[in-house]
Amino acid sequence: MAFPNHADFLIVGAGIHGLSTAWHLAERLIQAGQKGEGRILVLDKSGIASGASGIACGVVRNNYFQPAMRKLMAHSVGVWESDPVALSYHPVGYMQISSESMREDVASIYEQQLAIGYESTFVEGADASDAYMKDLFSDWQAQGITSVLHEKRGGFSNNTKSMYGIAKKAEDLGVRILTGVEVVGLVSESASSSISAVETNRGVISCEHLIVAPGPWARDFWTMLGMPDQIIVKGLDGQVHEGVDMWRFWQLEEGVLQVPPETLKTNDGKVPPVIHVDTDAPLMSCVDGSLVTDEMWGIYYKPDAHFGGIQGGASPYKVKTPVNKVAIDPYGPSSPEFIASDDFAHMWVSALAHCHKRFEGLMGKYHREASGGIGCFTADSFPVFDHFHGNVTLIADSNHGWKMLGVGQLIANEVLGESEELLEPFRFDRFEKGNLHPVSNSPYPWS
Numbered sequence: 001m002a003f004p005n006h007a008d009f010l011i012v013g014a015g016i017h018g019l020s021t022a023w024h025l026a027e028r029l030i031q032a033g034q035k036g037e038g039r040i041l042v043l044d045k046s047g048i049a050s051g052a053s054g055i056a057c058g059v060v061r062n063n064y065f066q067p068a069m070r071k072l073m074a075h076s077v078g079v080w081e082s083d084p085v086a087l088s089y090h091p092v093g094y095m096q097i098s099s100e101s102m103r104e105d106v107a108s109i110y111e112q113q114l115a116i117g118y119e120s121t122f123v124e125g126a127d128a129s130d131a132y133m134k135d136l137f138s139d140w141q142a143q144g145i146t147s148v149l150h151e152k153r154g155g156f157s158n159n160t161k162s163m164y165g166i167a168k169k170a171e172d173l174g175v176r177i178l179t180g181v182e183v184v185g186l187v188s189e190s191a192s193s194s195i196s197a198v199e200t201n202r203g204v205i206s207c208e209h210l211i212v213a214p215g216p217w218a219r220d221f222w223t224m225l226g227m228p229d230q231i232i233v234k235g236l237d238g239q240v241h242e243g244v245d246m247w248r249f250w251q252l253e254e255g256v257l258q259v260p261p262e263t264l265k266t267n268d269g270k271v272p273p274v275i276h277v278d279t280d281a282p283l284m285s286c287v288d289g290s291l292v293t294d295e296m297w298g299i300y301y302k303p304d305a306h307f308g309g310i311q312g313g314a315s316p317y318k319v320k321t322p323v324n325k326v327a328i329d330p331y332g333p334s335s336p337e338f339i340a341s342d343d344f345a346h347m348w349v350s351a352l353a354h355c356h357k358r359f360e361g362l363m364g365k366y367h368r369e370a371s372g373g374i375g376c377f378t379a380d381s382f383p384v385f386d387h388f389h390g391n392v393t394l395i396a397d398s399n400h401g402w403k404m405l406g407v408g409q410l411i412a413n414e415v416l417g418e419s420e421e422l423l424e425p426f427r428f429d430r431f432e433k434g435n436l437h438p439v440s441n442s443p444y445p446w447s
Protein backbone atom coordinates (compact mmCIF):
# COMPACT_ATOMS: atom_id res chain seq x y z
CA MET A 1 0.00 0.00 0.00
CA ALA A 2 1.35 3.46 -0.89
CA PHE A 3 2.44 5.86 1.83
CA PRO A 4 -0.66 8.02 2.50
CA ASN A 5 -0.64 11.77 1.96
CA HIS A 6 -3.92 12.50 3.76
CA ALA A 7 -6.17 11.22 6.55
CA ASP A 8 -9.36 12.87 7.77
CA PHE A 9 -8.56 11.67 11.29
CA LEU A 10 -4.87 11.28 11.96
CA ILE A 11 -3.97 9.60 15.24
CA VAL A 12 -0.42 9.58 16.60
CA GLY A 13 0.44 6.69 18.93
CA ALA A 14 -0.55 3.03 18.68
CA GLY A 15 -0.90 2.68 22.45
CA ILE A 16 -4.11 2.00 24.31
CA HIS A 17 -5.54 5.50 23.84
CA GLY A 18 -4.64 5.95 20.18
CA LEU A 19 -6.04 2.54 19.23
CA SER A 20 -9.13 2.81 21.44
CA THR A 21 -9.89 6.21 19.87
CA ALA A 22 -9.43 4.74 16.37
CA TRP A 23 -11.70 1.77 17.17
CA HIS A 24 -14.49 3.92 18.63
CA LEU A 25 -14.20 6.62 15.98
CA ALA A 26 -14.54 4.02 13.23
CA GLU A 27 -17.53 2.51 15.03
CA ARG A 28 -19.23 5.92 15.26
CA LEU A 29 -18.61 6.73 11.59
CA ILE A 30 -20.06 3.40 10.54
CA GLN A 31 -23.08 3.82 12.86
CA ALA A 32 -23.68 7.23 11.28
CA GLY A 33 -23.74 5.56 7.87
CA GLN A 34 -20.47 7.21 6.85
CA LYS A 35 -17.68 5.32 5.20
CA GLY A 36 -14.97 4.67 7.80
CA GLU A 37 -12.61 2.96 5.35
CA GLY A 38 -9.46 4.97 4.68
CA ARG A 39 -10.47 7.95 6.81
CA ILE A 40 -8.67 7.01 10.03
CA LEU A 41 -4.91 6.55 10.09
CA VAL A 42 -2.84 5.64 13.16
CA LEU A 43 0.89 6.36 13.06
CA ASP A 44 3.49 4.97 15.42
CA LYS A 45 7.23 5.55 15.32
CA SER A 46 7.91 2.00 16.53
CA GLY A 47 5.04 -0.46 16.64
CA ILE A 48 1.76 -1.40 18.30
CA ALA A 49 2.22 -1.43 22.09
CA SER A 50 5.81 -0.22 21.93
CA GLY A 51 5.23 2.43 24.60
CA ALA A 52 3.81 2.23 28.12
CA SER A 53 0.85 0.12 26.97
CA GLY A 54 3.17 -2.75 26.04
CA ILE A 55 4.69 -3.00 29.52
CA ALA A 56 1.70 -2.06 31.72
CA CYS A 57 0.97 -4.38 34.60
CA GLY A 58 -2.58 -4.24 33.28
CA VAL A 59 -4.48 -3.53 36.50
CA VAL A 60 -8.03 -2.23 35.99
CA ARG A 61 -9.56 -0.67 39.10
CA ASN A 62 -11.92 2.02 40.27
CA ASN A 63 -10.14 2.80 43.55
CA TYR A 64 -9.44 6.53 43.28
CA PHE A 65 -9.86 9.24 45.89
CA GLN A 66 -10.81 11.79 43.20
CA PRO A 67 -14.54 11.67 42.28
CA ALA A 68 -13.87 12.59 38.62
CA MET A 69 -11.35 9.77 38.28
CA ARG A 70 -13.74 7.27 39.83
CA LYS A 71 -16.56 8.19 37.45
CA LEU A 72 -14.22 7.95 34.48
CA MET A 73 -12.90 4.55 35.63
CA ALA A 74 -16.42 3.19 36.12
CA HIS A 75 -17.09 4.09 32.47
CA SER A 76 -13.85 2.45 31.33
CA VAL A 77 -14.48 -0.76 33.27
CA GLY A 78 -17.72 -0.98 31.27
CA VAL A 79 -15.71 -0.88 28.03
CA TRP A 80 -13.36 -3.64 29.28
CA GLU A 81 -16.41 -5.72 30.19
CA SER A 82 -17.88 -5.27 26.69
CA ASP A 83 -15.66 -8.01 25.21
CA PRO A 84 -13.42 -9.75 27.80
CA VAL A 85 -12.18 -12.41 25.38
CA ALA A 86 -11.03 -10.13 22.55
CA LEU A 87 -9.66 -7.64 25.07
CA SER A 88 -7.89 -10.37 27.10
CA TYR A 89 -9.55 -9.02 30.23
CA HIS A 90 -9.86 -10.95 33.51
CA PRO A 91 -12.69 -9.57 35.65
CA VAL A 92 -11.40 -10.92 38.97
CA GLY A 93 -11.99 -7.77 41.03
CA TYR A 94 -9.57 -5.64 42.99
CA MET A 95 -8.72 -5.10 46.68
CA GLN A 96 -7.29 -2.06 48.44
CA ILE A 97 -5.94 -3.21 51.80
CA SER A 98 -4.71 -0.39 54.04
CA SER A 99 -3.37 0.65 57.41
CA GLU A 100 -5.04 3.26 59.61
CA SER A 101 -3.57 6.37 57.92
CA MET A 102 -5.61 5.59 54.80
CA ARG A 103 -8.82 4.25 56.37
CA GLU A 104 -10.83 7.47 56.17
CA ASP A 105 -9.82 8.14 52.53
CA VAL A 106 -10.77 4.62 51.53
CA ALA A 107 -14.06 4.84 53.48
CA SER A 108 -14.96 7.90 51.41
CA ILE A 109 -14.05 6.03 48.20
CA TYR A 110 -16.42 3.25 49.27
CA GLU A 111 -19.26 5.74 50.03
CA GLN A 112 -18.85 7.30 46.62
CA GLN A 113 -18.69 3.92 44.88
CA LEU A 114 -22.03 3.17 46.54
CA ALA A 115 -23.38 6.49 45.22
CA ILE A 116 -22.38 5.72 41.61
CA GLY A 117 -23.55 2.09 41.81
CA TYR A 118 -20.05 0.56 41.59
CA GLU A 119 -20.24 -2.67 43.57
CA SER A 120 -17.77 -3.06 46.43
CA THR A 121 -17.51 -4.33 50.01
CA PHE A 122 -15.85 -2.30 52.75
CA VAL A 123 -14.51 -3.84 55.95
CA GLU A 124 -13.23 -1.72 58.84
CA GLY A 125 -11.27 -2.58 61.97
CA ALA A 126 -8.17 -4.71 62.50
CA ASP A 127 -9.93 -7.93 63.52
CA ALA A 128 -12.63 -7.72 60.86
CA SER A 129 -10.03 -6.94 58.15
CA ASP A 130 -7.85 -9.85 59.23
CA ALA A 131 -10.81 -12.23 59.28
CA TYR A 132 -11.94 -11.05 55.80
CA MET A 133 -8.45 -11.64 54.39
CA LYS A 134 -8.03 -15.03 56.11
CA ASP A 135 -11.36 -16.06 54.69
CA LEU A 136 -9.84 -15.51 51.24
CA PHE A 137 -6.27 -16.66 52.00
CA SER A 138 -5.67 -18.89 55.02
CA ASP A 139 -1.98 -17.85 55.13
CA TRP A 140 -2.69 -14.10 55.27
CA GLN A 141 -0.33 -12.58 57.86
CA ALA A 142 -0.01 -8.81 57.23
CA GLN A 143 -0.17 -6.84 60.47
CA GLY A 144 -1.63 -3.38 61.10
CA ILE A 145 -4.35 -3.54 58.44
CA THR A 146 -7.52 -1.70 59.47
CA SER A 147 -9.54 -1.52 56.26
CA VAL A 148 -10.25 -3.61 53.19
CA LEU A 149 -12.05 -2.29 50.13
CA HIS A 150 -13.02 -5.14 47.82
CA GLU A 151 -14.15 -3.95 44.39
CA LYS A 152 -16.19 -6.65 42.71
CA ARG A 153 -15.63 -5.28 39.21
CA GLY A 154 -12.24 -4.56 37.59
CA GLY A 155 -9.28 -6.93 37.56
CA PHE A 156 -6.51 -7.02 34.99
CA SER A 157 -5.77 -7.55 31.32
CA ASN A 158 -2.74 -8.80 29.41
CA ASN A 159 -0.93 -5.77 27.95
CA THR A 160 0.26 -6.85 24.47
CA LYS A 161 -2.52 -9.43 23.98
CA SER A 162 -5.14 -6.79 24.78
CA MET A 163 -3.42 -4.28 22.52
CA TYR A 164 -3.50 -6.65 19.56
CA GLY A 165 -7.16 -7.30 20.35
CA ILE A 166 -7.92 -3.57 20.20
CA ALA A 167 -5.84 -3.13 17.04
CA LYS A 168 -7.84 -5.93 15.38
CA LYS A 169 -11.12 -4.29 16.33
CA ALA A 170 -9.93 -1.03 14.74
CA GLU A 171 -8.51 -2.66 11.61
CA ASP A 172 -11.66 -4.74 11.11
CA LEU A 173 -13.53 -1.42 10.91
CA GLY A 174 -11.21 -0.04 8.23
CA VAL A 175 -8.60 1.78 10.33
CA ARG A 176 -5.09 1.78 8.87
CA ILE A 177 -2.20 1.40 11.34
CA LEU A 178 1.18 2.42 10.01
CA THR A 179 4.23 1.65 12.15
CA GLY A 180 7.82 2.87 11.78
CA VAL A 181 6.57 6.39 10.97
CA GLU A 182 7.79 9.10 13.31
CA VAL A 183 6.06 12.46 13.57
CA VAL A 184 8.77 15.11 13.71
CA GLY A 185 6.77 18.33 13.31
CA LEU A 186 3.32 19.87 12.97
CA VAL A 187 2.36 22.17 10.09
CA SER A 188 -0.06 25.07 10.73
CA GLU A 189 -2.58 26.60 8.34
CA SER A 190 -1.18 29.93 7.24
CA ALA A 191 -4.30 31.91 8.22
CA SER A 192 -5.07 30.10 11.48
CA SER A 193 -3.38 28.10 14.18
CA SER A 194 -5.07 24.84 13.21
CA ILE A 195 -2.78 21.99 12.22
CA SER A 196 -3.10 21.12 8.54
CA ALA A 197 -0.49 18.36 8.35
CA VAL A 198 2.20 16.44 10.19
CA GLU A 199 5.76 16.05 9.02
CA THR A 200 7.07 12.54 9.40
CA ASN A 201 10.36 10.79 8.70
CA ARG A 202 8.68 9.41 5.56
CA GLY A 203 6.83 12.44 4.22
CA VAL A 204 4.06 14.93 4.97
CA ILE A 205 0.51 13.77 5.74
CA SER A 206 -2.32 16.30 5.75
CA CYS A 207 -5.31 15.91 8.06
CA GLU A 208 -8.63 17.42 9.10
CA HIS A 209 -8.30 16.45 12.73
CA LEU A 210 -5.15 15.42 14.63
CA ILE A 211 -5.40 13.26 17.75
CA VAL A 212 -2.20 12.83 19.74
CA ALA A 213 -1.95 9.96 22.24
CA PRO A 214 1.76 10.01 23.06
CA GLY A 215 2.02 8.33 26.50
CA PRO A 216 5.45 9.11 28.01
CA TRP A 217 6.30 11.28 24.96
CA ALA A 218 3.66 13.86 26.05
CA ARG A 219 6.45 16.30 26.94
CA ASP A 220 7.71 16.34 23.34
CA PHE A 221 4.30 16.76 21.69
CA TRP A 222 3.46 19.55 24.16
CA THR A 223 6.48 21.42 22.81
CA MET A 224 5.46 20.66 19.19
CA LEU A 225 2.04 22.14 20.01
CA GLY A 226 3.77 25.35 21.11
CA MET A 227 2.57 24.98 24.71
CA PRO A 228 4.63 26.30 27.67
CA ASP A 229 7.10 24.10 29.57
CA GLN A 230 6.18 25.91 32.74
CA ILE A 231 2.66 26.92 33.76
CA ILE A 232 0.66 28.79 36.39
CA VAL A 233 -1.03 26.58 38.97
CA LYS A 234 -3.62 27.83 41.46
CA GLY A 235 -3.36 25.37 44.32
CA LEU A 236 -6.19 23.89 46.37
CA ASP A 237 -5.30 26.44 49.07
CA GLY A 238 -5.99 29.30 46.59
CA GLN A 239 -2.27 30.21 46.31
CA VAL A 240 -1.02 30.94 42.81
CA HIS A 241 2.28 29.30 41.85
CA GLU A 242 4.11 30.51 38.76
CA GLY A 243 6.75 28.65 36.77
CA VAL A 244 5.57 25.14 37.65
CA ASP A 245 6.93 22.42 35.35
CA MET A 246 4.07 21.09 33.23
CA TRP A 247 5.60 17.59 33.12
CA ARG A 248 7.58 15.37 35.43
CA PHE A 249 8.71 11.76 35.11
CA TRP A 250 8.31 8.94 37.60
CA GLN A 251 9.97 5.55 37.38
CA LEU A 252 7.63 2.57 37.83
CA GLU A 253 9.21 -0.53 39.25
CA GLU A 254 7.58 -3.85 38.57
CA GLY A 255 8.71 -7.44 38.55
CA VAL A 256 7.77 -11.12 38.51
CA LEU A 257 8.15 -13.92 41.04
CA GLN A 258 8.70 -16.95 38.85
CA VAL A 259 6.44 -19.47 40.56
CA PRO A 260 3.38 -21.10 39.00
CA PRO A 261 0.62 -18.46 38.88
CA GLU A 262 -1.61 -20.99 40.71
CA THR A 263 0.60 -20.47 43.79
CA LEU A 264 -1.73 -17.58 44.56
CA LYS A 265 -5.26 -18.97 44.67
CA THR A 266 -8.06 -18.19 47.08
CA ASN A 267 -9.03 -20.77 49.73
CA ASP A 268 -11.75 -22.03 47.40
CA GLY A 269 -9.31 -22.50 44.51
CA LYS A 270 -10.27 -19.42 42.48
CA VAL A 271 -8.11 -16.79 40.77
CA PRO A 272 -7.92 -14.01 43.38
CA PRO A 273 -8.66 -10.33 42.92
CA VAL A 274 -5.71 -8.04 42.19
CA ILE A 275 -4.28 -7.20 45.60
CA HIS A 276 -2.97 -3.81 46.61
CA VAL A 277 -1.57 -3.30 50.11
CA ASP A 278 -0.53 0.06 51.59
CA THR A 279 0.73 -0.01 55.13
CA ASP A 280 3.04 1.59 57.68
CA ALA A 281 3.84 -1.74 59.39
CA PRO A 282 7.64 -2.22 59.58
CA LEU A 283 8.81 -4.24 56.59
CA MET A 284 11.45 -6.85 57.38
CA SER A 285 13.75 -8.49 54.85
CA CYS A 286 12.72 -11.94 53.69
CA VAL A 287 16.44 -12.66 53.19
CA ASP A 288 18.08 -11.77 56.52
CA GLY A 289 15.32 -10.36 58.75
CA SER A 290 16.78 -6.81 58.75
CA LEU A 291 14.52 -3.75 58.55
CA VAL A 292 13.74 -2.82 54.94
CA THR A 293 11.64 0.22 55.88
CA ASP A 294 9.61 1.58 58.77
CA GLU A 295 7.96 4.20 56.55
CA MET A 296 4.73 3.85 54.60
CA TRP A 297 5.13 1.30 51.80
CA GLY A 298 2.84 -0.24 49.22
CA ILE A 299 2.75 -3.13 46.78
CA TYR A 300 0.33 -4.67 44.29
CA TYR A 301 0.36 -8.18 42.84
CA LYS A 302 -1.62 -10.77 40.92
CA PRO A 303 -1.07 -14.22 39.46
CA ASP A 304 -0.51 -13.63 35.76
CA ALA A 305 0.28 -16.38 33.26
CA HIS A 306 1.07 -13.74 30.60
CA PHE A 307 4.03 -12.61 32.75
CA GLY A 308 4.79 -16.17 33.87
CA GLY A 309 4.25 -15.94 37.64
CA ILE A 310 3.16 -13.52 40.32
CA GLN A 311 3.52 -10.07 38.81
CA GLY A 312 3.30 -6.68 40.47
CA GLY A 313 5.02 -3.55 41.63
CA ALA A 314 5.56 -1.00 44.36
CA SER A 315 5.40 2.77 44.81
CA PRO A 316 7.24 4.57 42.01
CA TYR A 317 9.98 7.13 42.56
CA LYS A 318 10.50 10.57 41.03
CA VAL A 319 13.09 10.82 38.26
CA LYS A 320 15.55 13.49 39.45
CA THR A 321 16.99 14.41 36.02
CA PRO A 322 15.66 17.83 34.89
CA VAL A 323 12.49 17.18 32.89
CA ASN A 324 13.81 18.47 29.55
CA LYS A 325 16.88 16.22 29.84
CA VAL A 326 15.09 12.92 30.56
CA ALA A 327 15.90 10.35 27.84
CA ILE A 328 12.58 8.65 27.03
CA ASP A 329 14.18 6.50 24.33
CA PRO A 330 15.04 3.69 24.35
CA TYR A 331 11.86 3.06 26.30
CA GLY A 332 10.97 0.54 29.02
CA PRO A 333 13.16 -2.50 29.67
CA SER A 334 15.47 -1.41 26.82
CA SER A 335 16.42 1.73 28.76
CA PRO A 336 19.92 1.62 30.27
CA GLU A 337 18.72 4.03 32.97
CA PHE A 338 15.14 3.31 33.98
CA ILE A 339 14.65 -0.30 34.98
CA ALA A 340 13.64 -1.95 38.25
CA SER A 341 16.51 -2.13 40.74
CA ASP A 342 17.79 -4.91 43.04
CA ASP A 343 16.46 -2.87 45.97
CA PHE A 344 13.00 -3.04 44.42
CA ALA A 345 13.25 -6.83 44.04
CA HIS A 346 14.26 -7.23 47.69
CA MET A 347 11.54 -4.89 48.95
CA TRP A 348 8.77 -6.35 46.78
CA VAL A 349 9.49 -10.01 47.56
CA SER A 350 9.85 -9.16 51.28
CA ALA A 351 6.49 -7.42 51.09
CA LEU A 352 4.87 -10.46 49.43
CA ALA A 353 6.20 -12.60 52.30
CA HIS A 354 4.92 -10.00 54.80
CA CYS A 355 1.42 -10.57 53.39
CA HIS A 356 1.38 -14.35 52.72
CA LYS A 357 3.28 -17.17 54.41
CA ARG A 358 3.37 -19.00 51.05
CA PHE A 359 5.83 -16.41 49.71
CA GLU A 360 8.40 -16.83 52.49
CA GLY A 361 11.85 -17.98 51.36
CA LEU A 362 11.23 -17.26 47.67
CA MET A 363 13.71 -14.44 47.00
CA GLY A 364 15.63 -16.76 44.66
CA LYS A 365 12.54 -17.05 42.45
CA TYR A 366 12.54 -13.37 41.55
CA HIS A 367 12.91 -13.10 37.79
CA ARG A 368 16.09 -11.10 37.23
CA GLU A 369 15.21 -9.54 33.92
CA ALA A 370 14.98 -5.83 33.03
CA SER A 371 11.46 -4.53 33.74
CA GLY A 372 9.54 -1.35 34.48
CA GLY A 373 9.58 2.01 32.72
CA ILE A 374 8.93 5.71 33.13
CA GLY A 375 5.64 7.59 33.05
CA CYS A 376 5.12 11.26 32.18
CA PHE A 377 2.92 12.99 34.76
CA THR A 378 1.28 16.43 34.58
CA ALA A 379 1.72 19.21 37.14
CA ASP A 380 -1.02 17.75 39.39
CA SER A 381 -0.44 14.10 38.36
CA PHE A 382 -3.86 13.80 36.68
CA PRO A 383 -4.61 13.54 32.96
CA VAL A 384 -5.08 16.33 30.46
CA PHE A 385 -7.72 15.47 27.87
CA ASP A 386 -8.25 18.61 25.84
CA HIS A 387 -8.48 20.26 22.44
CA PHE A 388 -5.97 22.78 21.09
CA HIS A 389 -5.54 24.91 17.95
CA GLY A 390 -9.12 24.20 16.82
CA ASN A 391 -8.43 20.73 15.43
CA VAL A 392 -5.95 18.96 17.73
CA THR A 393 -6.94 16.67 20.58
CA LEU A 394 -4.38 15.64 23.18
CA ILE A 395 -4.76 12.50 25.29
CA ALA A 396 -2.11 12.89 28.00
CA ASP A 397 -3.13 10.34 30.62
CA SER A 398 -0.46 11.17 33.21
CA ASN A 399 0.35 7.47 33.37
CA HIS A 400 -3.03 6.45 34.79
CA GLY A 401 -4.19 5.04 31.62
CA TRP A 402 -4.13 1.32 30.96
CA LYS A 403 -7.37 0.97 32.83
CA MET A 404 -8.83 3.97 30.95
CA LEU A 405 -9.84 2.07 27.83
CA GLY A 406 -13.07 4.10 27.68
CA VAL A 407 -11.30 7.43 27.22
CA GLY A 408 -10.89 6.68 23.50
CA GLN A 409 -14.66 6.26 23.21
CA LEU A 410 -15.29 9.63 24.89
CA ILE A 411 -12.60 11.34 22.82
CA ALA A 412 -14.09 9.90 19.62
CA ASN A 413 -17.44 11.46 20.58
CA GLU A 414 -15.78 14.83 21.25
CA VAL A 415 -13.87 14.74 17.97
CA LEU A 416 -17.26 14.29 16.28
CA GLY A 417 -18.56 17.43 17.99
CA GLU A 418 -20.20 16.14 21.18
CA SER A 419 -19.13 17.26 24.59
CA GLU A 420 -18.41 14.63 27.24
CA GLU A 421 -19.07 15.60 30.84
CA LEU A 422 -16.73 12.87 32.13
CA LEU A 423 -13.79 14.57 30.41
CA GLU A 424 -14.56 18.12 31.63
CA PRO A 425 -12.56 17.87 34.91
CA PHE A 426 -9.45 17.06 32.86
CA ARG A 427 -9.10 20.21 30.79
CA PHE A 428 -5.81 22.11 30.80
CA ASP A 429 -7.31 25.34 32.16
CA ARG A 430 -7.98 23.66 35.52
CA PHE A 431 -4.41 24.54 36.55
CA GLU A 432 -4.86 28.28 36.12
CA LYS A 433 -8.45 28.28 37.43
CA GLY A 434 -7.52 26.23 40.50
CA ASN A 435 -10.00 23.45 39.69
CA LEU A 436 -7.58 20.78 40.86
CA HIS A 437 -8.46 17.27 41.99
CA PRO A 438 -8.38 16.48 45.71
CA VAL A 439 -5.22 14.83 47.05
CA SER A 440 -5.27 11.59 49.05
CA ASN A 441 -2.97 10.14 51.73
CA SER A 442 -1.85 7.33 49.44
CA PRO A 443 1.92 6.97 48.75
CA TYR A 444 1.21 6.81 45.00
CA PRO A 445 1.02 9.80 42.61
CA TRP A 446 -1.92 8.10 40.89
CA SER A 447 -4.41 7.45 43.72
Ligand SMILES: Cc1cc2nc3c(=O)[nH]c(=O)nc-3n(C[C@H](O)[C@H](O)[C@H](O)COP(=O)(O)OP(=O)(O)OC[C@H]3O[C@@H](n4cnc5c(N)ncnc54)[C@H](O)[C@@H]3O)c2cc1C
Nearest residue numbers: 013015016017045051052053057058059183215401402403
Ligand atom coordinates in the same frame (compact mmCIF):
# COMPACT_ATOMS: atom_id res chain seq x y z
C1 LIG B 1 5.64 -0.23 34.14
C2 LIG B 1 4.28 0.36 33.97
C3 LIG B 1 3.17 -0.30 34.50
C4 LIG B 1 1.89 0.25 34.37
N1 LIG B 1 0.82 -0.43 34.87
C5 LIG B 1 -0.43 0.09 34.74
C6 LIG B 1 -1.55 -0.61 35.26
O1 LIG B 1 -1.43 -1.69 35.82
N2 LIG B 1 -2.78 -0.05 35.11
C7 LIG B 1 -2.94 1.17 34.52
O2 LIG B 1 -4.06 1.64 34.44
N3 LIG B 1 -1.89 1.84 33.99
C8 LIG B 1 -0.65 1.33 34.09
N4 LIG B 1 0.42 2.00 33.57
C9 LIG B 1 0.18 3.24 32.82
C10 LIG B 1 -0.24 2.93 31.39
O3 LIG B 1 0.59 1.92 30.88
C11 LIG B 1 -0.17 4.16 30.51
O4 LIG B 1 -0.86 5.21 31.16
C12 LIG B 1 -0.82 3.91 29.15
O5 LIG B 1 -0.39 2.68 28.61
C13 LIG B 1 -0.48 5.04 28.20
O6 LIG B 1 -1.07 4.73 26.96
P1 LIG B 1 -0.87 5.71 25.73
O7 LIG B 1 -1.66 5.15 24.62
O8 LIG B 1 -1.14 7.11 26.15
O9 LIG B 1 0.71 5.68 25.46
P2 LIG B 1 1.72 4.56 24.95
O10 LIG B 1 1.23 3.21 25.17
O11 LIG B 1 3.05 4.91 25.51
O12 LIG B 1 1.72 4.82 23.40
C14 LIG B 1 2.30 5.98 22.84
C15 LIG B 1 2.84 5.59 21.48
O13 LIG B 1 3.24 6.80 20.81
C16 LIG B 1 4.32 6.46 19.98
N5 LIG B 1 5.05 7.71 19.67
C17 LIG B 1 5.71 8.50 20.53
N6 LIG B 1 6.27 9.53 19.88
C18 LIG B 1 5.94 9.39 18.58
C19 LIG B 1 6.23 10.14 17.40
N7 LIG B 1 6.97 11.25 17.44
N8 LIG B 1 5.72 9.72 16.23
C20 LIG B 1 4.96 8.59 16.17
N9 LIG B 1 4.68 7.84 17.25
C21 LIG B 1 5.15 8.24 18.43
C22 LIG B 1 5.14 5.48 20.81
O14 LIG B 1 5.97 4.68 19.99
C23 LIG B 1 4.06 4.70 21.55
O15 LIG B 1 3.78 3.46 20.91
C24 LIG B 1 1.72 1.49 33.69
C25 LIG B 1 2.83 2.15 33.15
C26 LIG B 1 4.10 1.60 33.28
C27 LIG B 1 5.26 2.33 32.68
